[in-house]
Amino acid sequence: MISSGLDIAFAPMLPLWALAALAVLSVLVLAAGLWRRARGIWLRAAAVAVLLLALANPAIIAEQREDQSDIALLLTDRSPSQRIGERPQQTDAVLEALRAELARQPNLEVREVTVEPAGANREGTQLLATAQQALSNIPRRRLAGIIALTDGQAHDADTMSETLPAPFHALITGEKDEQDRRLVIRQAPSFGMVGKEVTIRLAVEDAAAAEGTPVSLRLRLNGEREEVIAVPANSEEEIAFTLDRGGQSVLEIEAAPGERELTLINNRAVLSINGVRDRLRVLLVSGEPHAGERTWRNLLKADPSVDLVHFTILRPPEKQDGTPIRELSLISFPIRELFEVKIDEFDLIIFDRYKRRGVLPRLYLGNIAEYVRKGGALLMAVGPDFASPVSLFQTPIGDILPAEPSGDVHEEGYRPTLTAMGRRHPVTADLAGAGPEGGVPGWGRWFRLVDTQPRSGTVVMQDERARPLVVLDRVGEGRVAQINSDHMWLWTRGFEGGGPQAELLRRVAHWLMKEPDLEENDLRATVRGDRMEIERRSLEPAAETVEVTGPSGETITVPLAESGEGRATGTLTVEEPGLYRLSDGERTRLVTVGAVNPVEYADVRATDAVLAPVAEASGGSVHWLADGMPDLRRVDADRRATGRNWIGLRANNDYIVTGVLEVPLLPALLTLLLALGALIGGWLREAR
Structure with a gap:
């Protein structure tokens, strides 16, 4: 719309102080004439006024103006809490009515902005931040007001540091008296010690339930262990559970539904707790001193988290002088304490070239076998005696060993190689220097191998004639590893270039102690941005699929493709x-994406309390749609923009100037004629 505007502007020909001095001097002269009652004084005053006005150089300014429409910002909250109950339908209906009403307003432009679910899930509903971002593209002089269609749960209201530049009106969906049961985690650790209790403080808040009313809580650890307990409503309680493994553990806590519920999503909480082993207790029993004994000790002592108990039998087998065993050591070998009383306190037991020699009775060897079946870990590093009649295989320990000695010991050079299973098993996969399948490894040779026949388990390393070298097996709830050679120390000394001895032993030990990263049959996922990368580890190659169930309960089938070395991978785009x-x-496997306990679901009840201070500070208002949709009015910029049943948008009457026409108010000729006319008139009057 085009309009015009008139104004008078001055461009003095003299400095203002000079013009003011002339005006004062003229007034004084005229005042003297007036006092003397001189004839024609008024005509002379008119001539002076015309000359002073001419020196002020007045001009008429005519502006060509283009009226600018006002802008109303319409915010629509589409956060997850707005999907509860009848709120989506209520939002859609009111939005259509608002659009129609705003379209009928003259000289008004409407800009719509939606508060997206992604931002709301991670940081709560960023309603006001979204408004501020939209306002950055709107001139302040044209802003008529802001209308927000929301449930009132804006999680950034407390961060507002400045008042909104126009009236802010919040139209609240939902009902005024909504009730909902919520599970609130007050305090939870991010890590805990394996085997020790972890304490969590929580509360079940439910205004519809009397304080102390028992509420059932279902606890599920890693999707397996499940327990049901009762806690009183509306009071803070502590619950404890024990981490049974290292690495990440996921605890699900779910409260039973209440009498009045808006959603069951906030009845559930998920905690991700990292299990850390306090100290690893390792018992190392060496049957006799040998070149590889220090390798074991140095490896275990190099880890500050390992408490090592090491005993070495120093008496050579050929020495038979009748001296009692209890008199052959400086300190007594605490056999009963180690192998009966405190055996379950060890995370790993290692026998290094140990053989039957009357030190450990069969009863205690049987305790070791039972310790493994109940979840313990045993590593056997055997020497030539394993193929002899004094072999530990002839004791109760032989029942849990994966490979049986044939009685032969081979003492010729060979290079350890990975088996087909070894290239897939995480203990030996990707070992440095292994070389390609069918190729020659890049590490040095060993010169002794105890010949065995595998009975169970997985052979991951062998010699060049396919004779088992390293065998891994699961027995009951525990694990056993058998190394059929005592020449690993050659790699430590760097013989023929050495080999990955430290890495191999570290992986074997951690696999025995059930380190999650070394599980040979495992399912895991890593989230990077909005992509979930799924990996299935398996010793047997197979094309597989994985069922992924999201937070909303929707199940998606993800195909996996073999990627080599025991891995099958697939990807999934995650938005929720x-x-x-x-x-x-x-x-x-449980995987958390983003905020596992979103702020958005912490409280889903509709409320006017959060946005009321923001609206009041801006000159706006908050209205419940349950009371009816308020009327829409246009108001002047200096008037109140809200009432009992109406909301106002400012009429700013803004414009831009498209052209300017300047016309002198006193042209030079006119000025001359007026001044001369007045002077001549005054002279004629005085001459009478």
Whole structure:
């Protein structure tokens, strides 16, 4: 719309002080004439006024103006809490009515902005931050007001550091008296010690339940262990559980539904707790001193988290002088304490070239076998005696060993190689220097191998004639590793270039102690941005699929493709934060994406309390849509913009100047004629 505007502007020909001095001097002269009652004084005053006005150089300014429409910002909250109950339908209906009403307003432009779910899930509903971002593209002089269609749960209201530049009106969806049961985690650790209790403080808040009313809580650890307990409503309680493994553990806590519920999502909480082993207790029993004994000791002592108990039998087998065993050491070998009383306190037991020699009775060797079956870990590094009649295989320990000695010991040079299974097993996969399949490894040779026949387990390393070298096996709830040579120390000394001895032993020990990263049959996922990368480790190659169940309960089938070395991988784009459950039919893995306990669901009840201070400070208002949609009015910029049943948008009457026409108010000729006319008139008057 085009309009015009008139104004008078001055461009003095003299400095203002000079013009003012002339005006004062003229007034004084005229005042003297007036006092003397001189004839024609008024005509002379008119001539002076015309000359002073001419020196002020007045001009008429005519502006060509283009009226600018006002802008109303319409915010629509589409955060997850706005999807509860009838709120989506209520939002859509009111939005259409608002659009129609705003379209009828003259000289008004409407800009719509949606508060997206992604931002709301991770940091709560960023309603005001979204408004501020949209306002950065709107001139302040044209802003008529802001209308927000929301449930009132804006999680950035407390961060507002400045008042909004126009009236802010919040239209609240939902009902005024909504109730909802919520599980609130007050305090939870991010890590805990394996085997020790971890304490969590929580509360079940439910205004519809009397304080102290028992509420059932279902606790599920890593999707397996499940327990049901009762806690009183509306009071803070502590619950404790024990971490049973290292690495990440996921605890799900779910409260039973209440009498009045808006959603069951906030009845559940998910905690990710990293299990840390306090100290690893390792018992190393060496049957006799040999070149590789120091290798074991140096490896275990190099780890500050390992408490090592090491005993070495120093008496050579050929020495038979009748001296009692209890008199052959400086300190007594605490056999009963180690192998009966405190055997379950060890995370790993290692026998290094140990053989039957009457030190450990069969009863205690049987305790070791039972210790493994109940979840313990045993590593056997055997020497030539393993193929002899005094072999530990002839004791109860032989029942849990994966390979049986044939009685032969081979003492010729060979290079350890990985088996097909070894290239897939995480203990030996990717070992430096292994070389390609069918090729020659890049590490040095060994010169002794105890010949065995595998009975169970997995052979991961062998010699060049396919004779077992390293065998791994699961026995009951525990694990056993058998190394059929005592020449690993050659790699430590760097013989023929050495080899990855430290890395191999470290992996074997950690696999025995059930380190999650070394599970040979495992399902895991890593989240990078909005992509979930799924990996299935298996000793048997197979094309597989994984079922992924999202936080909303939707299940998606993700195909996996073999990527070599025991891995099958697949990717999935994830948009909804929360807990995802992966299953391949045998194993279940829980993966958290984004905020596992989103702020958005902490409280989903509609409220006017959060946005009321923001609206009041801006000159706006908050209205419940349950009371009806308020009327829409246009108001002047200096008037109140809200009432009982109406909301106002400012009429700013803004414009831009498209052209300017300047016309002198006193042209030079006119000025001359007026001044001369007045002077001549005054002279004629005085001459009478």
